[in-house]
Amino acid sequence: MNQDREPLLPGVRLLDRIMKANPASSISRMDAAALAKAQTTAIPDRGVAAFLLGRAKRGVTITTSDFPASHGARLPLRIYRSRDAATGGPLVLNFHGGGFALGSPRMCDWICGIVATRLAAVVVSVDYRLAPTHRFPAAVEDCYETLTWAAEHAGDLGGDPDRIAVMGDSAGANLATVVAIMSREEGGPRLAHQTLIYPPTDLTENVRQTRSYQDNTRSIVLSNEDMAAFNALYLGEGTDARDWRVSPAYAKDLAGLPPAVVVVAGLDPLHDMGVAYAEALTAAGVPVTLKDYPRMPHGFLSFPRLCRDSGPATAAIVAAQAAALRVAAR
């Protein structure tokens, strides 16, 4: 699709204006002080950000907890349960987006709440350590530890240890599939499903060869400069971006990974790498559902009020998860 000629949907155009008017929304225009401030500022319960991100549905109980991680501190968790669900439902781990340097579980209240209620699942979202204070592999380690901890404590959490899924958006999708590969490699918990929402699967310079990167001239939500800035913060000097724990696209073998739903957006520099990863999973024999929303920007599921495809995309995600986790979606 030629992105320059396609008219923007009104909601997407408004989102673009709001984002561009707010310098704190673009990592490539932030200095260290601004980044530190962004990392420590909690999203208020009222105001523009809270409105755009949406709220958890009624009927969702949100609690906070933490567990002792091997790096010495405790990792905060945000846990979503359906108020009327019995225990023993599936356990879904969520990893938030934000380029490995921004964001918090609060950003995902809307979709985590939907998954918790529709699947009668326990959704556990981890506040993993952020770059550049904690560069790769800190986030990967935190997310994998969350998986092993949650699997061991599934009963305490009210979930079923035999039905664990991972999900994530943007950087969180990278972490979700890296965790899935890692669990296979290390004989960790067996995952039943992975939800990869606009996953950055290739953090190398090869992204420049893709058409969706070259076509990303309007830079809605995520500019090519932002992407480079995020990668630089996450990796720092001397890290090989071809390490599969950085770029899962370079994993030697994707066979035996859990079934996946991959969501991609047309107005997103990451579109093509998401499709390529879905193809690679398919070639390895992994059942994949690809949902492509041509008129949506990167991050559209975080803006349910402005991006009209966030509803259908969420429905598709829930349907895929329900089938893999053997529950009847409600």
Place this chain on the structure above:
Amino acid sequence: MRRVLVTGGSRGIGAAIVTAMAAGGDRVAIHCRAGVQAAQALRARIAGTGHVVVTADLSDADAATGLVEQTVRALGGIDVLVHNAGHYEEQPIDTTPYALWMAGWRRMLEVNLLAAAALAHQVVDHLVHRPEGPTGGRIVMVGSRGAYRGEPEATAYGASKAGLHALAQSLAVALAPHGIAVGAVAPGFIRTEMSANRLSGAAGDAIRAQSPYQRVGEPAEVAAAVAWLASPAATWTTGTVIDVNGASYLR
């Protein structure tokens, strides 16, 4: 008392078929892929006794062999096969890469069509070789309106269901000498747990407006048609495909 195998019987349309057959006095084998909790809960809820839960993953059609053996062992035989299990994926042709397209086609054909053929073969084999003979056997396939109306987002689903209708019709001719009647139902949009998310909002209104009744179908309405096709009265209707779509598509 007849013995009925219902594939995909733990939820949605399948669960309604199980409920209807049990209410009619049949003993039912409720098939599910995995996670037997829902199937066991259903078994506890339906009328009558002697029902069983059987499992098989029909994403490999050869699993049908074991499923029929399992059912014959548990119920002592099979008189009626209802193939309701199905797999649905949306894969628009213009945005789906070739490899995913083909993999999805294979998955849908495997469950929706090949598993039906495999089950039919094994059940007919059982019916023909049982001491009392095959007469009175029934095979009912749960097809889809999409076979006729088109499934633009899920082409493999529509094609597999068209194949399923054709399979039922060919079998009706082939099995008439054995006294086995074969039929199919072609449901339109039915309100199930799995379809609930598509029925909310404006998209839901459009779906309801497909029928002059301004609503979608209920699983029990499909089950009533299946129960009829499985009944002893349904001999002369063999080879038919019953539309169960609230006049949302006429052919």
